[in-house]
Amino acid sequence: MNQGLPQPILVHDTFTAAKRELELREPGRCGVYCCGPTVYDLCHVGNARAAVVPDVIVRFLRHQGLQVKYVRNVTDIDDKIIARAQAEDVPAMAVAERYADEYGRDMAALGNLEPDVAPRVSGHLPEIVEMIERLLARGLAYVADGDVYYRVAAFAEYGKLGKRRPEDLLEGAGSRIEVDARKESPLDFALWKAAKPGEPAWDSPWGPGRPGWHIECSAMCGKHLGETFDIHCGGRDLIFPHHENEIAQSQGAYGPGTFARYWLHNGFIDFAGEKMSKSLGNFFTTREVLALHDPETVRYFLLTVHYRSGLNFDVRVDCPACGAELDREAQDQGRCAACGAEPGREALRARVRFPGLEEADDRLAYVYATLAGARRLLHEAAAVPPPAPGELLPAFCEHMRNDFNTGGALGTLSRPLAEANTLLAATKGVDKAARLQWLAGFVADMDQVAAILGCFGADPEDWLRRRRGRRAATAGLDIRRVEALLAARREARAAKDWARSDAIRDELSALGLTVKDGPEGTSWDFA
RNA sequence: GGCGGCAUAGCCAAGUGGCUAAGGCGACGGUCUGCAAAACCGUUAUCCCCGGUUCGAGUCCGGGUGCCGCCUCCA
Numbered sequence: 001m002n003q004g005l006p007q008p009i010l011v012h013d014t015f016t017a018a019k020r021e022l023e024l025r026e027p028g029r030c031g032v033y034c035c036g037p038t039v040y041d042l043c044h045v046g047n048a049r050a051a052v053v054p055d056v057i058v059r060f061l062r063h064q065g066l067q068v069k070y071v072r073n074v075t076d077i078d079d080k081i082i083a084r085a086q087a088e089d090v091p092a093m094a095v096a097e098r099y100a101d102e103y104g105r106d107m108a109a110l111g112n113l114e115p116d117v118a119p120r121v122s123g124h125l126p127e128i129v130e131m132i133e134r135l136l137a138r139g140l141a142y143v144a145d146g147d148v149y150y151r152v153a154a155f156a157e158y159g160k161l162g163k164r165r166p167e168d169l170l171e172g173a174g175s176r177i178e179v180d181a182r183k184e185s186p187l188d189f190a191l192w193k194a195a196k197p198g199e200p201a202w203d204s205p206w207g208p209g210r211p212g213w214h215i216e217c218s219a220m221c222g223k224h225l226g227e228t229f230d231i232h233c234g235g236r237d238l239i240f241p242h243h244e245n246e247i248a249q250s251q252g253a254y255g256p257g258t259f260a261r262y263w264l265h266n267g268f269i270d271f272a273g274e275k276m277s278k279s280l281g282n283f284f285t286t287r288e289v290l291a292l293h294d295p296e297t298v299r300y301f302l303l304t305v306h307y308r309s310g311l312n313f314d315v316r317v318d319c320p321a322c323g324a325e326l327d328r329e330a331q332d333q334g335r336c337a338a339c340g341a342e343p344g345r346e347a348l349r350a351r352v353r354f355p356g357l358e359e360a361d362d363r364l365a366y367v368y369a370t371l372a373g374a375r376r377l378l379h380e381a382a383a384v385p386p387p388a389p390g391e392l393l394p395a396f397c398e399h400m401r402n403d404f405n406t407g408g409a410l411g412t413l414s415r416p417l418a419e420a421n422t423l424l425a426a427t428k429g430v431d432k433a434a435r436l437q438w439l440a441g442f443v444a445d446m447d448q449v450a451a452i453l454g455c456f457g458a459d460p461e462d463w464l465r466r467r468r469g470r471r472a473a474t475a476g477l478d479i480r481r482v483e484a485l486l487a488a489r490r491e492a493r494a495a496k497d498w499a500r501s502d503a504i505r506d507e508l509s510a511l512g513l514t515v516k517d518g519p520e521g522t523s524w525d526f527a
Numbered sequence: 528g529g530c531g532g533c534a535u536a537g538c539c540a541a542g543u544g545g546c547u548a549a550g551g552c553g554a555c556g557g558u559c560u561g562c563a564a565a566a567c568c569g570u571u572a573u574c575c576c577c578g579g580u581u582c583g584a585g586u587c588c589g590g591g592u593g594c595c596g597c598c599u600c601c602a
Contacts, residue, residue: 010543017531019543035602043602050602080600162597168529169598213600235602240530242601266602267532268595275596304551305540310533310595356539359552369565399541399549408541411550421566425559498561505563516565525565 004028005064009401011231012308014239014263015161019403024230025261030066031229032058033221033260034115035238038075039099040084042285043106045298045313046235046269046276052299053266053307053404054233055112056453060400063452071224072115073217074100076122077210082199092200093122106286109295111454119220121211125202127219128211131253132191132204140252144182146194146207152187155248157256161263162240189245191215214245221259222250232260236267236308266307272315272328282315284352292474293357294364294467300455301360303406316353319343364455365467365525370417371446372460373424374439385433387441392416393448400452413449416442471526475512482513486522489515493522 004027010019024030034054037047051072058070076096085092100120121128132148135141140154152158152166159165169187180186190212195201201208211219221229227250234243243263250259268275271282289298305311317326321341326348330337334345378384392413399408420442423435450457472479485504492500505515514527 037602038600046602048602053602078600163530164598165529171529236532237597237601240597241599268602270595273595276601308532309540312539314539355552359539363551366566373566402543405541408549411541414550418567422568425566493561496561502562509564514564517560517563518565523565527564 004066007401009061009064010403011262011264012403014243014265017163020262022230022262024066025228028065028067030061030068030231031225032061032068032070032231032233033217033225033229034070034072035217035232035234035242036072036074036118037099037103038078038080039096039103040078040080041099042287043099043103044276044283044285045289047103048106048110048286048289048298049269049302049307049311050233050235050266051107051112052110052302052454054264056303056406057231057233057264057404058113059454060404060452063448064397069117069225070113070115071117071119071220073220074103074118074120075213075216076100076120077200077216078121078213086198096120096122102287106290109290110286110299111296111457113454117224119224121216121220124216124219124223125204125211127223128215129204131215131219131222131249134253135191135249138252140248141191142184143206146192146209147182147190148192148206149183149188150191150245150248150252151184152189152248153185155252157251158187158248159244161247162244164240164244189214189241191249214242215249217242218246218249218253218259221246222254227254227258229260231262231264233264233266236265239263239265264307267310270310270312273312284313289354289357292352292354293361294463294470296455296458296463297357297361297364300364300453301357303453303455304360304410305407306403306405308403313357314355316355317348317351318353320347320351361467365464367413367417367456368458368460368463370420370424371443371456372464374420374443375460377424378436378440378443381436384440385437387444388437390416390438390441390445392442392445396445396449396452406453416445468525475526477511477513482508482511482524486515486524490522493517 003022003024005022009022011022012019032054034051036051037043054070054072058068061068074096076093081095082092085095088095132141135150136143136148139151141148141150159169166187170185192204192206192209192215193212194207194209200210202210221232232243232246247259251257270276271284274282276283286298302311317331318324319326319330319336319339319341320343321336322339324336324338326336331348332345334348335342395412396409399405399412402408420439423430423439426435446456471477485508489501489504489508492498492504508515508524509527512527513524515522515524
């Protein structure tokens with residue numbers, strides 16, 4: 001069937017546990033829902049990945065010509081928000097408002113497109129209540145003391161997404177699942193929670209209260225994407241119970257065969273090989289990482305591996321006193337085993353480095369330097385022939401069509417980038433028109449790659465300038481002193497005083513810089 | 528205990544049964560350079576183990592081993 005796509009796209013669907021060809025509910029159109037954050041604190045890097053992944057998927061689907069409606073919710077009613085509000089003695093909605101803003105800032109910094117709709121739970125109480133009433137009417141839910149629970153036993157499909165059998169789940173009921181006398185079964189989950197004194201509450205047929213965690217997504221999907229839509233995204237950990245429960249609710253309300261047609265789940269981010277947890281060495285907010293690296297570098301790094309794989313952030317901390325690399329234990333103790341210094345955990349945390357991101361930053365700089373060179377050459381040319389259709393974009397898209405394989409797609413760029421640099425360096429023996437034509441095609445293709453990835457799209461010169469400025473700032477470098485040294489070295493080189501020239505270069509390299517002497521003069525960068 | 532995932536070079540990593548197993552980092556050799564740096568070129572793996580299916584398997588099936596995750600809030 002024609003899907004309104006130039007070529008078929010394969011997607012890995014969690015429900016069927018297999019790669020399937022994307023068949024749209026309506027050719028040419030695609031509805032995408034992404035489970036967004038619960039806004040009770042600054043978002044962490046895992047949240048960033050969970051947003052970048054669907055963002056790239058949406059960008060690619062649009063690039064392939066689909067009309068995409070992208071919905072990413074914000075959970076602004078939740079126990080953790082209430083807990084934080086009570087701790088700070090402010091209204092819960094104020095907490096939610098604040099962190100929803102912060103989330104928006106982080107997402108924008110990372111280059112994520114605005115979703116078409118960013119619904120909030122607090123704006124969908126009527127839809128939620130209506131859905132619960134539907135479930136009650138169908139015998140799939142029951143009221144107990146102002147709470148409403150989903151009757152899991154009444155939904156035969158329960159457990160299919162998460163590959164779980166209700167019997168197995170019940171086995172560990174005593175220890176794993178909190179037993180609540182009001183529930184018919186320990187597996188039943190809350191659709192509506194009666195408000196306790198002091199908690200924010202909304203009116204409902206069952207008394208004042210608030211929605212359970214899962215029902216919001218079912219209700220918001222229904223409202224903004226319809227009873228059935230194409231793609232539902234989220235982190236792996238949401239498969240069970242969150243997405244399982246969404247299916248139970250939505251199919252319970254709308255009938256079999258409704259709701260999301262494809263379930264896409266992204267893998268976790270680890271720090272230093274461990275799942276994030278709130279101990280020193282392996283929990284980082286997006287904000288913290290963005291303070292150390294260009295947001296585009298972070299985005300690029302997130303896209304270097306396939307979205308379903310785990311992604312490890314190496315964490316490196318060196319002792320401020322002796323420079324020794326500290327292991328995890330030393331980091332937790334805030335003490336250097338090599339020299340005995342005790343800088344403390346906080347001081348060490350301030351010295352954290354992410355080698356993977358540093359490598360990614362270098363790679364991005366290479367790409368931008370190549371683009372800068374190509375653009376400069378094209379700009380200087382009197383006449384540029386129309387771009388030659390290259391192989392870059394088709395090869396790139398072939399990987400993207402295979403379950404949005406950004407890692408594989410990025411790999412296809414290496415050859416063309418090297419080729420571009422070869423052409424840029426070639427001064428003789430190349431056909432000038434052919435060279436310009438190839439480079440024009442390269443730049444045109446890279447523009448499209450940039451639109452798909454949300455990377456490589458900045459002005460190359462600006463990006464490289466920003467990078468140097470950022471690194472100069474973190475290194476506490478005095479640019480004027482660097483300029484003075486470079487001027488002195490230029491003089492020495494003009495006089496062919498190599499000894500002095502090299503001495504100045506040594507001085508610069510002691511500052512952590514490297515100089516490059518090219519035909520168009522000397523440039524410098526960080527080593 | 529139940530369920531799921533992963534195992535590819537020194538490190539990271541792509542691989543939709545079939546030509547010489549992408550790519551990046553690192554290392555080594557070379558071109559360029561006053562010397563360097565950058566850039567470019569080249570070298571750097573038979574895919575955890577055992578068995579099976581197949582004309583053909585890193586890719587499918589079974590059994591091991593080892594990591595990791597979920598089953599409780601979690602992206």
